[in-house]
Amino acid sequence: MTDKVTSIKIAGLGGMGVLTSTQILAEVFFRQGLDVKKAEVHGMSQRGGSICSDVRIGQKVFSPMIPAGTIGYLILFQDDQFPLYEADCSPQTVIIRPSAIDAEKLENKKTLNMAMLGLLSRHLDAPTEAWLEVIHEVLPEKLHQVNDAAFELGRQSAGE
């Protein structure tokens, strides 16, 4: 047992699937029996502006928002969003950028969010099946195959 909280920030623009991937990430670790909190802002999210959401995982989590300087993983769906969150990172922050994914291999560019989750999943303690189970519950069936492929592409892209 540890009181360490893992904090993950997902950042992109409205319409890139930030909220969907946040939902999946939080649900995966909720099902692992951990305390999970997520914070996001709705309303303007579909109007193309910068958006981000926070997920915090641990034995006990209080604030749903990541305190400055304690981001464990920063997942950027678009590289140019980095300056917005730079001040909240620390030397320990693992920054996961979209350039780690070979976009040519993405069957559908709208599945970048799943590829980014695949990349992140290599850093976190949950089996692939747990991720796929939630992805399949959250997304409609006709999108399963293409998103599974994107998730797998992300997993294979980690550590390059």
Add this chain to the structure above:
Amino acid sequence: MERKFLMGNEAVALGALHAGAARGAGYPGTPSSEILDVFNKLGGSAEWSPNEKVAAEVALGVSFAGVRAFTTMKHVGLNVASDVLFTAAYSGVDGALVFIVADDPGLASSQNEQDTRRYAVAAGVPLLEPSDSQEAYEFTRLAFEVSERWKIPVILKLTTRVCHSGTIVTPRPADTGLATAHFERNIPYHVMVPGHARPAHRRLRQKLAEIAEWNETEGPNQKVEGSEELGILVSGVAYQHAREAGPDASFFKAGMSYPLPMRSMLEFAASVKRAVVIEENDPYMADALRAAGGIIESAPEMYRFGELDVGRVKRILAHDTSPEAVPPRGKPPQLCAGCPHTITFELLKKHNCIVAGDIGCYTLAALLPLAAMDTQICMGASLGVGIGLRHVLPRDEAKRVVSVIGDSTFVHSGLTGLAEMTYNVPPTGHVLLILDNSTTAMTGQQEHPGTGRLLDQSPTNRLDYEKVVRAMNVPNVGTFDPIKQPAEFEAALVEALEKEELTVLIVRRPCILAVARKGVKPASTQG
């Protein structure tokens, strides 16, 4: 029961369902909008009303039938519904009535950051403040119980970070054995003429005194044992931030923050060497504690702006009033590519119009690159403000004033403005554009009386804007599709600006997001 991972709004909906609420009525407004949709999907009876005042009246009517009702709105929606709240506090209720009101400290998507706790004090109704989804669920159920026990409306105050944060909830079995709807005539309690309202006011104050006493001993307040050096008095989501910012401190968390459990709070404050009040928005608890003789510290003025977080609470505890780092600005939201509103505002700009605007996605037209909206204050103000400008501006300027309002906002608060326009006609007439995109786009494409569909998507009557406008005696009425008929639309606008008469142009084209999501077909442009 099985634990669930729920957003605060989902937890409220589940709480209302398990409390056996007979009907929920509301008007969409970020961050409250999801509650009624979720309540409906869970099997509850829910409606979108034309505005928050009507929603609150419907809910009051439900409660007069002896059953449990609730109404949902954002903080500024309570301004519209406050007329109901203040006198429903006097009349009391027969079943239960809960006002679910979502504040937006930090203005994620609002025009101000008013603090709903002030309304609880002003109207004299109890207010509960959850700090996470579990409490959102529990306090929703408690709000119905308190309302039913004391026959008084209760406010459940949420904030953006409660509404839209996901946390774990363990639900309880649903309430059973609830009353069935039945009307009991009780004229002295239901008709607030002066002779009935005078004793009603005394009853209200008596109820509040009893509730305050109950709150001291049985209320949903929480103490956390900790250091005697530092005690933190806190409410709402600020509690979660403060637990992290001051892990060794003692805590008193007020779950019902009106009427406050004042004796318990003063006792707590006196039991520690340093007592600090941490709260979002106004220094409401701090002022009340000081007025009652409490020796407490409160946050410096700079922390009443914006929402709190762990870092800001740490700064408050450290007496840090140095300037805060200004976070870099991201890409601002903008009208979607292909949004029909864009054409309208480009035209208004081209013709140098003074645009009295309103609340909706189209308010984004005030920002660059369009910068084509000159005023925006509250729902429906485009009409009154535009008409006021027309009355006093020199003729050349007055002729350029145009009021612009969306379809849902027009139904919400524009109908009375239209009556004003045709009654107190400005010397140069007036021009109103109703931007009809057949949905409440801004808050997530909810239905309204102009869409012809109910909250659950089933068909109903559709308000006919053209007929309404003609019935109010507007002589010039036209309808245009801004994408298919840009030239005709522009010609009609130019003519209206020159004419010095009353003109209403209905600019009709469905929201592209609604088309993508629901397959809404463009309506006929035949007026």
